[in-house]
Amino acid sequence: MREYKKEETKVLERIVCNGCGKVIAVKHGMPMEGVLEVRQVWEYMSGKDGRMDSFDLCEECYDRLTEQFQIPPATTEVVELI
Numbered sequence: 001m002r003e004y005k006k007e008e009t010k011v012l013e014r015i016v017c018n019g020c021g022k023v024i025a026v027k028h029g030m031p032m033e034g035v036l037e038v039r040q041v042w043e044y045m046s047g048k049d050g051r052m053d054s055f056d057l058c059e060e061c062y063d064r065l066t067e068q069f070q071i072p073p074a075t076t077e078v079v080e081l082i
C-alpha cells in the first residue's frame with residue numbers, strides 16, 4: 001500500500017516589475033533578464049515593525065532609481081562560478 005501526501009509546489013512563472021509593470025519572463029525558475037528583488041522585514045526600531053515589504057524592479061527601473069541617489073551604489077566585479 002502506498003499513501004501520498006498532497007503537496008503543493010510553487011513554481012515561479014513570471015515576474016512583474018513594480019516600477020513600470022513590465023513582464024519579465026522566467027524559464028526554469030530563472031528570470032530571463034536583470035531584475036532586482038527586494039524583501040524587507042521591518043523591525044522594531046522602524047515605524048513599520050513586523051511588516052514585510054517586497055517588490056521587484058526591472059533593470060531600467062533600477063537604473064532610474066539609483067540615478068537619484070546622492071551616493072551611487074557600491075559595485076564590485078563578481079566572478080561567476082559555474
Ligand SMILES: [Zn+2]
Nearest residue numbers: 017020058061
Ligand atoms: Zn520596470
